[in-house]
Amino acid sequence: MRSQLEPMVEIGQFINRHWQGIMNYIESLINNGILEGLNSIIQTIKRKARGFRNLNNFMTDIYLKCGKLEFDLPKAFI
Structure with missing residues (x-):
């Protein structure tokens, strides 16, 4: 998030927005x-x-x- 590179900032924001879903998949290994x-x-x-x-x-x-x-x-x- 503190990177000066815009693509890295966008990836950090994407991960923050989807953090709960990412963790749910890692814990349960279930998808739709x-x-x-x-x-x-x-x-x-x-x-x-x-x-x-x-x-x-x-x-x-x-x-x-x-x-x-x-x-x-x-x-x-x-």
Whole structure:
């Protein structure tokens, strides 16, 4: 912060503004990458659907795509 170089002052200010978030990551090693990925999937579902008749249909599609559900479907008769 006491540097005469402007880029160093900017980096010091950036670190001060984000100090709590930096420390939270160092302590927990958790970030929001998974949430961003899920949000991307949900936005894709919304774009592909071009509108749902109701919110329940939209939520059902989200659960089916994001829930990683495994269905034990009966096998065809041989």
